[in-house]
Amino acid sequence: MLVFLAPGQGSQRPGMLAPWLALPGAAGAVARWSELAEVDLVAAGTAWDADTIRATEVAQPLLAATALLSAASLDRRPDVVTGHSVGAWVAAAVAGVITEDDCLRLVGARGRAMAACCDGGTGMVALLGGTDVPAALDARGVTAANVNGAGQLVAAGSLADLDALRADPPGGARVRPLPVAGAFHSAWMAPAVDALAPLAATVTASDPTTTLVADTDGTVVTDGAAYLADLVAAIAKPVRFDLVWARLADLGVDRVLELAPAGVLSGLAKRCLPGVEIAGAVAPVAA
Numbered sequence: 001m002l003v004f005l006a007p008g009q010g011s012q013r014p015g016m017l018a019p020w021l022a023l024p025g026a027a028g029a030v031a032r033w034s035e036l037a038e039v040d041l042v043a044a045g046t047a048w049d050a051d052t053i054r055a056t057e058v059a060q061p062l063l064a065a066t067a068l069l070s071a072a073s074l075d076r077r078p079d080v081v082t083g084h085s086v087g088a089w090v091a092a093a094v095a096g097v098i099t100e101d102d103c104l105r106l107v108g109a110r111g112r113a114m115a116a117c118c119d120g121g122t123g124m125v126a127l128l129g130g131t132d133v134p135a136a137l138d139a140r141g142v143t144a145a146n147v148n149g150a151g152q153l154v155a156a157g158s159l160a161d162l163d164a165l166r167a168d169p170p171g172g173a174r175v176r177p178l179p180v181a182g183a184f185h186s187a188w189m190a191p192a193v194d195a196l197a198p199l200a201a202t203v204t205a206s207d208p209t210t211t212l213v214a215d216t217d218g219t220v221v222t223d224g225a226a227y228l229a230d231l232v233a234a235i236a237k238p239v240r241f242d243l244v245w246a247r248l249a250d251l252g253v254d255r256v257l258e259l260a261p262a263g264v265l266s267g268l269a270k271r272c273l274p275g276v277e278i279a280g281a282v283a284p285v286a287a
Helices: 018-022 026-037 041-046 056-073 086-094 100-116 133-139 159-167 187-200 224-236 241-251 264-272
Strands: 002-006 080-083 122-128 143-149 152-158 174-177 255-258 277-280
Touching: 002 056, 002 086, 002 264, 018 026, 018 041, 018 056, 026 041, 026 056, 026 100, 041 056, 056 086, 056 100, 080 086, 080 241, 086 100, 086 224, 100 187, 100 224, 122 159, 133 143, 133 152, 143 241, 143 264, 152 159, 159 174, 187 224, 241 264, 255 264, 264 277
Parallel strands: 002 080, 002 255, 255 277
Antiparallel strands: 122 152, 122 174, 143 152
């Protein structure tokens, strides 16, 4: 059983869109998506540097466009699909819940809304290892925003609270600051939920045609309209990819293919789904 994984923010890298633009129809699609997302995706994905594409309003639609092109290039369809954070929107498109155009329109708006919540006073750190870390985070006023499995967790909160966390790591965890602009997947993002909800309400969602696993709780999605609302709400809710890995194991997944730009989720899959076959989408070679 094959699962497609769509990566989330932080996976982007300069030039990642360039090889996919050679695919038939890709240039036209990306031009259309650029207008919908309000970002010059060609420039972002071929010429802009790492600092520029790190901006939330750029990274999110750029990741969505790259992942969708890589999915379209494959001669196979998944039995299961899921994604991490913004990758969940890609997964929804691959599963037929929303169209690719609606995905880019909504992800572009999502990125802008989340960027507007970043006032310079919040951020995120990664915690590796340690014991009873989630409980310790709650006690210190920060959110376990991404529970990724394999002892990897990302905390979100005020910079002051995160600095205190780095000075006194909970449960023996190793703490590493992340180059992000705000406290994603926490209550700090509530205004972004309110901003995106009216636009999402204009989109007609369909029930998934492929088994789709939600990144907030590992459940299998059956109601497309309800899931679209859940995707919006998830902006201010933690990602629970530990529960996704458990669901994939329960479903009998034995092959993993990470959509472009592959790497981050593949590394986690090696630790969370031992023994499965893992690959990444391979960019086409220019003639």
